[in-house]
Amino acid sequence: MTDTQTRPAWQALLAHADQLKLSHLRELFAEHPSRFKDFSLGQGELLLDFSKQRITRETLDLLHNLAQASQVENWLKRMVNGEAINHTEQRAVLHMALRAPLDYALPLQGESTQPEIHHTLDRMRDFCQSIHAGQWLGYDGAPITDVVNIGIGGSDLGPRMAVRALAAHQQPDLRVHFVSNIDGADLAPLLARLNPRTTLFLVVSKTFSTQETLANARSARAWLLAHAPDDSAVARHFVAVSTNLKATAAFGIAGENVFQFRDWVGGRFSLWSPVGLSIALAIGFHNFEALLAGAHAMDQHFLEAPARENLPLTLALLDVWNTNCIGAYSHGIFPYCQSLEFFPAYLQQLEMESTGKSVNREGEPMAYKSCPIIWGSTGTNGQHSFFQLLHQGGQPIPSDFILLRNSDFPLPGHHAQLLANGLAQSAALAFGQTAEEARAGGIPEHLVPYRTFPGNQPSTTLLLERLTPQTLGQLLALYEHKVFCQGVLWNVNAFDQWGVELGKQMANALLPSLSGESCPAHLDASTRGLLQALQ
Ligand code: F6P
Numbered sequence: 001m002t003d004t005q006t007r008p009a010w011q012a013l014l015a016h017a018d019q020l021k022l023s024h025l026r027e028l029f030a031e032h033p034s035r036f037k038d039f040s041l042g043q044g045e046l047l048l049d050f051s052k053q054r055i056t057r058e059t060l061d062l063l064h065n066l067a068q069a070s071q072v073e074n075w076l077k078r079m080v081n082g083e084a085i086n087h088t089e090q091r092a093v094l095h096m097a098l099r100a101p102l103d104y105a106l107p108l109q110g111e112s113t114q115p116e117i118h119h120t121l122d123r124m125r126d127f128c129q130s131i132h133a134g135q136w137l138g139y140d141g142a143p144i145t146d147v148v149n150i151g152i153g154g155s156d157l158g159p160r161m162a163v164r165a166l167a168a169h170q171q172p173d174l175r176v177h178f179v180s181n182i183d184g185a186d187l188a189p190l191l192a193r194l195n196p197r198t199t200l201f202l203v204v205s206k207t208f209s210t211q212e213t214l215a216n217a218r219s220a221r222a223w224l225l226a227h228a229p230d231d232s233a234v235a236r237h238f239v240a241v242s243t244n245l246k247a248t249a250a251f252g253i254a255g256e257n258v259f260q261f262r263d264w265v266g267g268r269f270s271l272w273s274p275v276g277l278s279i280a281l282a283i284g285f286h287n288f289e290a291l292l293a294g295a296h297a298m299d300q301h302f303l304e305a306p307a308r309e310n311l312p313l314t315l316a317l318l319d320v321w322n323t324n325c326i327g328a329y330s331h332g333i334f335p336y337c338q339s340l341e342f343f344p345a346y347l348q349q350l351e352m353e354s355t356g357k358s359v360n361r362e363g364e365p366m367a368y369k370s371c372p373i374i375w376g377s378t379g380t381n382g383q384h385s386f387f388q389l390l391h392q393g394g395q396p397i398p399s400d401f402i403l404l405r406n407s408d409f410p411l412p413g414h415h416a417q418l419l420a421n422g423l424a425q426s427a428a429l430a431f432g433q434t435a436e437e438a439r440a441g442g443i444p445e446h447l448v449p450y451r452t453f454p455g456n457q458p459s460t461t462l463l464l465e466r467l468t469p470q471t472l473g474q475l476l477a478l479y480e481h482k483v484f485c486q487g488v489l490w491n492v493n494a495f496d497q498w499g500v501e502l503g504k505q506m507a508n509a510l511l512p513s514l515s516g517e518s519c520p521a522h523l524d525a526s527t528r529g530l531l532q533a534l535q
Contacts, residue, residue, distance in 0.1 A: 154267025294473025
């Protein structure tokens with residue numbers, strides 16, 4: 001059993017954790033006044049302050065030893081060289097190519113990926129231009145006013161998050177909507193307020209076999225054809241984004257209305273591909289190109305920066321430290337930026353679908369934890385819901401705070417208050433308040449136990465200059481590469497997702513029972529009882 005944690009680098013780290021876990025962040029800051037300078041890094045317009053993590057210089061040394069022992073750099077070369085590092089699906093992992101310039105050499109089995117990628121980008125540009133210029137007309141000659149992205153998982157979360165994040169760059173002439181859930185409550189209310197003459201549907205599905213997406217696409221098509229004169233309207237109101245041209249044709253979407261991408265683009269890494277068409281329509285193609293450029297800048301940083309200055313690697317090592325050495329089981333994502341309200345949900349798929357595994361690359365059970373539970377919400381809202389538990393719940397919960405130096409929607413006095421809260425919360429979580437300090441603050445003795453805060457909650461603060469397509473691209477690529485490094489450090493394949501298959505198969509087996517047929521014989525008593533209650 002090649003249990004990764006038997007390696008000397010892991011053993012040294014675990015031994016160090018035993019010794020360090022008795023230290024409080026208060027002491028670590030007192031002993032190391034230059035922590036902020038020593039434990040912060042920059043890339044472009046992004047500052048990463050990890051000084052409130054429960055680490056010392058020795059911790060970082062041991063973490064980087066682990067990175068070397070895990071051969072992170074070698075795995076990175078294998079990814080860039082187009083090797084099938086997603087070994088259970090025999091696929092390369094080349095989402096970086098999607099945002100690289102035409103002349104960038106990313107060989108995939110010897111051929112360059114770039115000409116096809118840039119041809120597709122040219123098609124996307126022309127398509128966006130035709131929509132925004134009112135040249136693309138609906139079945140009775142009206143220009144498009146509303147676009148509906150029908151997709152789920154990576155075909156929804158990234159584009160939805162990015163369109164919301166870049167609301168300040170929203171094109172005035174077009175509204176972009178997202179439908180993902182099979183629950184009619186997602187699609188029906190939206191259709192009720194749309195005009196079939198001026199609505200365009202993007203059916204986004206890498207496999208074009210995802211039940212929720214196909215059901216929503218069929219219902220949208222039925223809605224359109226209930227108003228349009230004949231089936232020819234489908235060609236004016238449906239575009240598909242997929243790797244599966246056979247299935248898109250079978251659905252009735254003509255080839256010229258399909259934007260194809262390759263299977264070496266993972267769903268949760270795909271918003272840079274035509275899956276991001278809704279983003280380009282929402283913010284304009286030139287802004288979509290800025291998003292790609294921001295991600296490419298982070299790619300270059302990831303490929304070139306020395307390990308000690310490497311932001312994605314640093315974040316990955318800190319997560320390993322918190323998960324495997326501090327024993328934290330969850331990780332909070334707190335953007336102090338309302339435009340990033342969907343960022344935690346996007347990260348849930350990116351991280352938990354990538355490294356939420358307990359079988360290693362060799363197919364052996366892992367004797368150690370991997371991805372923590374990723375959760376979160378925007379600040380200051382979280383302060384009025386779950387921060388109580390963070391402050392006084394008694395369990396270690398690391399978190400990432402994301403702050404903007406400049407607001408994307410400034411109002412007099414608002415941004416200063418937002419920033420003050422973000423800084424205060426990460427400090428309060430780190431340093432807490434002792435009983436003596438509570439007394440000194442005039443708290444009556446009988447309330448002191450309730451008014452002390454243990455602190456010692458680790459956090460990292462990411463400071464962006466402002467939220468633009470470029471800085472959002474940097475931020476997203478930062479987390480994508482963090483996940484890549486975690487996959488190497490935890491020795492898991494971060495690019496397959498077999499865990500989602502069992503539930504899908506069981507749902508398909510139950511469907512007939514919910515359409516009046518008898519229950520399958522082999523059912524467990526609970527499902528049988530519930531089905532009977534439903535029938
Ligand atoms: O959740 C499983 C999954 O396969 C994700 O990995 C993927 O992003 C999502 O379903 C949607 O898949 P598709 O884009 O093929 O419809």
